[in-house]
Amino acid sequence: MIRVVLVDDQAVVRAGFRVLLEDVGDLEIVGEAASGPEAVAVVRRTHPDVVCMDVRMPGGDGLTATRQIVADRDRDGATLPAVLVVTTFDLDEYVFGALEAGAEGFVLKDCDPEDLADAIRRLARGDGMLDQSVTRRVIAEFARRRPAPTPGAEADLLTPRETDIVRLLAQGLSNAEIADALFVEPSTVKSHLGRAMTKLGTRDRLQTVVWAYRTGLATPT
Missing domain, CATH: 1.10.10.10 (Winged helix-like DNA-binding domain superfamily/Winged helix DNA-binding domain)
Structure with a gap:
């Protein structure tokens, strides 16, 4: 089973993702958080494989949380958890900030459930998201703006x-x-x-x- 933490300030969004992902069969939701600081605490407690991270949250943004999660992982010499940004904006400064902070992939919130599940599986395997259109578009635009x-x-x-x-x-x-x-x-x-x-x-x-x-x-x- 792939262990997943869901991070989004909207409870209805987290509930929807939980239902969709747990129905898949090989994914287990081990924690939820409604803000960046809460996300860091939950990840440290549950040790997930993948964190599905919203970046815009009034209680503490996902950029700082992503940076801290990646720093904790690097300090421990681990490859997981991977951070998957789940956002409504694919070419947005917040998303570029998440890329700089160490996020490994990006999907849009309105993507098909199977696409979200596949993205989680790829990051858990360490394959990355480089063949996924949103991630590649983010990288290309990021490179264009910061050459x-x-x-x-x-x-x-x-x-x-x-x-x-x-x-x-x-x-x-x-x-x-x-x-x-x-x-x-x-x-x-x-x-x-x-x-x-x-x-x-x-x-x-x-x-x-x-x-x-x-x-x-x-x-x-």
Whole structure:
């Protein structure tokens, strides 16, 4: 079972998500929160795999909460919980702020229930949301608004193979799809990608793609 925490200031929204997600079968709602500070406390208590985070909440925004959850996770050397932003705005400064804070994916509140469940599963597996249209649009617009003129010195540290893998990752390909494209094993892709992320100083796949867009290694399609 994938453990999920729901964060939204509207109780009716949380109740709706709970009904939809628990009906799926492999997802378990282990906690709810109505504000950012409450979300941090609930996550620390329940240790979920994924946090579905609203970003606009009058009792304390989701940006600060996301930043704290990611900081706690990084301090513990863990890969989970992942933060999935569930929002009504896909090209919004709050959403860009969540990306900077460490969110791994984005879905719109009016998405199909199965799309939400699939997004949660992908983040729990560590696959990221890079093939999801909202997330890719957010990344592209974020990169356009905050461009970096040229790749930094860290780009020169990447091997040609690592560069190819990061470029394909930015196109939304999974490790298995990258492996097929390069005629290598998925484990080889994972190893090269891990080394590339260490060189770039990026914490996850999504942050690596943001780097690729901002430096021009990848371009919006």
